[in-house]
Amino acid sequence: MRIAKYALVxxxxxxxxxxxxxxxxxxxxxxxxxxAGNYEAALTANAQSLLIKADYKKAQELLKNIYPKAxxxxxxxxxxxxxxxxxxxxxxLVPEYQGLVNIFDTMADLPRLVHPKTKEVFRYDREDYYPxxxxxxxxxxxxxxxxxxxxxxQSDDPDNQKQAALEFKKAMDFDANYxxxxxxxxxxxxxxxxxxxxxxxxxxTGDRNRYGGIxxxxxxxxxxxxxxxxxxxxxMEIISRxxxxxxxxxxxxxxxxxVDESSVAKFGQILGxxxxxxxxxxxxxxxxxxxxxxQLKESKTIEIEQGDAETDPNDEDDDTPALKLKQDIxxxxxxxxxEASVHITASYEIVDVTTGRIKVQDxxxxxxxxxxxxxxxxxxxxxxxxxxxKALIAKSEPFPPSESEMVSxxxxxxxxxxxxxxKRYVK
Numbered sequence: 234m235r236i237a238k239y240a241l242v243x244x245x246x247x248x249x250x251x252x253x254x255x256x257x258x259x260x261x262x263x264x265x266x267x268x269a270g271n272y273e274a275a276l277t278a279n280a281q282s283l284l285i286k287a288d289y290k291k292a293q294e295l296l297k298n299i300y301p302k303a304x305x306x307x308x309x310x311x312x313x314x315x316x317x318x319x320x321x322x323x324x325x326l327v328p329e330y331q332g333l334v335n336i337f338d339t340m341a342d343l344p345r346l347v348h349p350k351t352k353e354v355f356r357y358d359r360e361d362y363y364p365x366x367x368x369x370x371x372x373x374x375x376x377x378x379x380x381x382x383x384x385x386x387q388s389d390d391p392d393n394q395k396q397a398a399l400e401f402k403k404a405m406d407f408d409a410n411y412x413x414x415x416x417x418x419x420x421x422x423x424x425x426x427x428x429x430x431x432x433x434x435x436x437x438t439g440d441r442n443r444y445g446g447i448x449x450x451x452x453x454x455x456x457x458x459x460x461x462x463x464x465x466x467x468x469m470e471i472i473s474r475x476x477x478x479x480x481x482x483x484x485x486x487x488x489x490x491x492v493d494e495s496s497v498a499k500f501g502q503i504l505g506x507x508x509x510x511x512x513x514x515x516x517x518x519x520x521x522x523x524x525x526x527x528q529l530k531e532s533k534t535i536e537i538e539q540g541d542a543e544t545d546p547n548d549e550d551d552d553t554p555a556l557k558l559k560q561d562i563x564x565x566x567x568x569x570x571x572e573a574s575v576h577i578t579a580s581y582e583i584v585d586v587t588t589g590r591i592k593v594q595d596x597x598x599x600x601x602x603x604x605x606x607x608x609x610x611x612x613x614x615x616x617x618x619x620x621x622x623k624a625l626i627a628k629s630e631p632f633p634p635s636e637s638e639m640v641s642x643x644x645x646x647x648x649x650x651x652x653x654x655x656k657r658y659v660k
Contacts, residue, residue: 256285260292267295272303273332280339288349300340300357307332323373327407330366337362374408377401378417385421391507395425395468422468427507429659430472431456434512434579447514447577447644454648455510455655462656469659472506480504501586508592510655512581515596519640522573522633532563533617564613566626573633574602575643581651583658593658599647601639605631 263279266272276299282292307329314325337359346355381400387393401418404411434448456474459465480503501509536557582594608625610618618626633639 256282256289256292259285260289260295263292263299264295267299267302272299272306273336275299276303276336276339280343283343283346287344287346290349293346293348293355296346296355300336303336304333307336320376323369323376324407326369327366327373330362330369333360333362334366370407371411374404374411374414377404377407378411378414381414381417381421385417389424391425391427391468394421397421398425398468425468426470427468427659428470428472428505429583430477430501430504430506430509432477432509432511434514434581436514438514438517440517447517447640450644451512451514451579451648451651455651458648458652459655459659465656465659467660472504477504495589497584498586498589501584506586508583508585510581510583512579512651514577514579516576516578517640518576518578519636520572520574520576521636522571524569524571526567526569528565528567528611529622530563530565530613531617531619531622532561534559534561535616536560562614562617564615564617565611566608566613566618566622567611568606568608568625569630570604570606571631571633572602572604573639574600575636575639576600577640577643577647579647579651581655595654597647597650597654599643599645599650601642601646603633603639605633607631 259278259282263275263277263282266275266278276296279292279295279299282289283296286292311326311329314322314329340357340359347353348355377400381397381404384393384400385397398418398421401414401421404414405418409415431452434451436448456471459469460471480500484500484503486500497509497511501507537560538557577599578596579599580594580596583592584590585592606625607628607630608622610626615623634642
């Protein structure tokens with residue numbers, strides 16, 4: 234029983250010490266933030282310190298400096314924004330009023346603070362900025378709502394409706410229930426959706442299917458990535474491969490037969506697409522493994538023991554102390570570096586079906602490089618080798634991945650570049 238009580242005391246004391254340590258750490262963090270002018274972050278850290286130990290004198294005194302400056306900083310920002318009276322005024326006011334609300338919420342969570350020496354109670358003027366925050370949110374929502382309505386009425390063009398939908402979406406960010414903003418957003422979004430046909434990439438390398446059908450891999454990966462990205466699919470619909478193949482067959486065409494913007498646009502109109510994405514594999518460069526070498530030398534000074542010249546080495550009773558001599562040793566070894574790489578270059582373009590104009594085009598190169606190093610001893614004393622050199626010498630000669638594996642990795646790199654660019658476009 235006595236042992237159990239002792240263990241409990243030790244645990245409680247350990248918890249107390251860990252709490253005090255955290256308390257001090259938070260205070261020091263708050264002080265650094267305050268000195269850097271980051272008042273709200275300082276307030277948060279200092280408040281956490283006081284929640285652990287409410288009578289911590291240093292944290293209480295720091296709070297007296299942090300709190301008024303945090304409030305003043307936000308109020309000054311609000312005054313500047315209101316003085317400008319610009320169109321995005323309410324958008325800018327929302328985070329400022331939210332900051333004030335957060336400051337007073339942080340203060341409200343603190344316990345009653347009494348200075349441990351003077352017994353003075355910490356007091357501050359509490360202000361409620363929830364009404365101003367709500368008003369700012371409502372006015373910001375109203376601004377973007379009306380902007381969306383005005384844009385939507387200008388034209389039924391998908392690009393125009395997309396801008397309207399984005400304005401309605403901003404309005405919902407400020408007030409999700411403002412008037413009929415959800416209905417307006419969905420109407421504009423549906424009208425903004427573009428139907429895009431992604432054609433199989435054309436192989437211009439002259440090595441058709443040598444590397445497992447690069448064009449088909451590019452097309453299928455781009456399609457699947459776009460379809461599975463909700464943000465990209467918000468204003469986009471991918472026309473199925475089956476539909477594309479059916480129309481090509483009906484028109485007695487092939488994707489490679491669509492050689493210019495006008496033929497692509499005509500095919501897109503028949504397909505019912507707004508835009509067509511097509512591309513070409515321009516070059517596949519496979520650099521087979523090659524080896525470079527470099528001879529290195531490492532030196533070391535070691536101590537060796539040498540007995541007295543007159544001492545018989547077979548005499549076990551001889552107590553003559555051994556002499557320690559220094560000796561310089563060295564070793565020569567060669568490092569070998571084997572390298573291999575693949576570079577695949579491809580281009581793409583997106584054509585507007587209505588106008589026949591290219592809306593965007595670019596060229597990218599997907600790369601995969603492999604290298605590895607090993608070494609072999611040439612001559613000298615092994616004892617001069619560093620641990621790193623020993624490891625290289627003990628290492629077996631490495632071999633690169635197969636050509637098809639390297640090509641596959643380069644394709645993945647190329648696909649990621651294409652997808653990132655296309656997503657930026659459709660978003």
